[in-house]
Amino acid sequence: MTYLDYQATTPLAPEALDAMLPWLRADQPWSHANPHSAHRxxxxxKAAVEVAREQVAALLPPGGRLVFTSGATEALNWAIKGSTGRVVTVATEHAAVLDTVASEARRGRAVSILPVGSNGLVDHRHQADGEGRTGLVAAMLVNNEIGVVQPVAALAEAAHGVGALFLCDAVQGYGRVPIPPTVDLVAVSAHKIFGPKGVGVLWIRHGVALEPLVHGGDQEGGRSGTLSPALCAGFGAAAGLMAAQADSDAVHVERLWRSARDTLGPDWIVNGSDEQRYHGNLNVRLPGLDVARLMSDLRDLAFSAGSACASGSGRPSHVLRAIGLTDAEARSSIRLGFGRYTTQYELVEAIGRIDAAARAQRRVAA
Incomplete structure (x- = not known):
């Protein structure tokens, strides 16, 4: 099986697994210890958790604190629900943001959703309509469906200009695209950087106060719940690798991107900006393509017809609709995600098969 769905989740790095295993072994007397207990x-x-915290924080801006969560979804929920004032966000955000903002709107909170252009980019000069003080602006660094890199630094500056906090969903960009140091809140997930599922972080700038989302023991200073040393250690090891292998990973991804673009036929159209994007995400469409049939014909290839969070809904991608695609165009689109553990040979071979199967569909249709 060839795995080309890196935006949904990444393979677990062997080094991350090795960091986790000592905390999962029943024959180690310390492996099951609660990191919030005062005994030896x-x-x-606790020390293992703090080492991991430092490793993850190394790729985040200075001047803040890092709180472990169950994942980026919890982190984004906390940042949005724990803030006050009108929320401004972008039409192409992840469901963890858009659904949370919609929930806040049902509770009476003022909300504004900014449109994007056909390239997937939001105009940072756009002024959202609405009454009331803007308290939070939320935008994704790298879009999970089309890979577009938003002008986060400019958006953060605009937010600060009206006295608002800026929340950056850096799930797809952490360790790959620099996070501007002017952001106030950052959400990250371990399983998108070759770490384990079930753990993430919310980075909070010093001086920013959020109402707790989960109440209890307040183990993390605003976030309650017992941490898993195994998950934290795996996250830390994965973050350390992202830092250590940043240059080699970037070169590898660029090589894969060029090979993918060269292998695809000229009829395939890239969705979103071709310049301002992360090159480990290739979202393309072919007019008239039956994606469901394509995936059925190529069951040994793991790629996506949209974001994993929206799969099975039967609805076209809200991201593709937001950039102006019709339902038919959105449904004829596929997403190919690749990275550190993808070989050039398997990527070229897989894309060649995808292109051939798609062209066979068109010949039959003709």
């Missing part, structure tokens, strides 16, 4: 074994577990 608890302190040992």
């Amino acid at each position: 074994e608890g302190r040992r577990a």
Whole structure:
């Protein structure tokens, strides 16, 4: 099986697994210790968590604190629900943002959704309509469906100009695209950077106060719940690799991108900006393509017809609709995600098969 769905999740790095295993072994007397306990074994577990915290924080802006969460979805929910004032966000955001903002709107909070152009980019000069003080602006660094890189630095500056906080969903960009140092809140997920599922972080700039989302023991200073040393250690190891291998990963992804573009036939159209994007995400469409049939014909290839969070809904991607695609165009689009563990040979071979199968469909239709 060839895996080309890196935006949905990434393979677990062997180094991350190795960092986790000592905390999962029943024959180690300290492996099951609660990192919030004051005894010796608890302190040992706590130390492992703090090492991981430093590793993850190394790729985040200075001047803030890092809080472990169950994932980016919780982090984004907390940042939005824990803030006040009108929320401004972008039409192409992840469901974890858009659905949370919609929930806040049902509770009476003022909300504005900014449109994007056909390239997927939001105009940072756009002034959202609405009454009331803007308290939070939320925007994704790298779009999970089309890979477009938003002008986050300019958006953060605009937010600060009206006295608002800026929340950056950096799930797809962490370790790959620089996070501007002027942001106030950052959400990251471990399983998008070759770490384990079930753990993420919310980075909070010093001086920013959020109402808690989960109440209890307040183990993380605003976030309650017992942390898993295994998950944190795996996250930390994965983050350390993102830092250590940043240059080699970037070169590899560029090589894969060029090979993918060269292999695709000229009839395939890239969705979103061809320049301002992360090149590990290739979202393309072919007029008249039956994506469901294509995926059925190529079951040994793992690629996406849209974001994994929206699969099975039967609805066209809200991101593709937001950039102006028709339902038919959105449904004729596929997303190919690749990275560190993808070989050039398997990518070229897979895309060649995708292109051939798609062209066979068109010949039959003709």
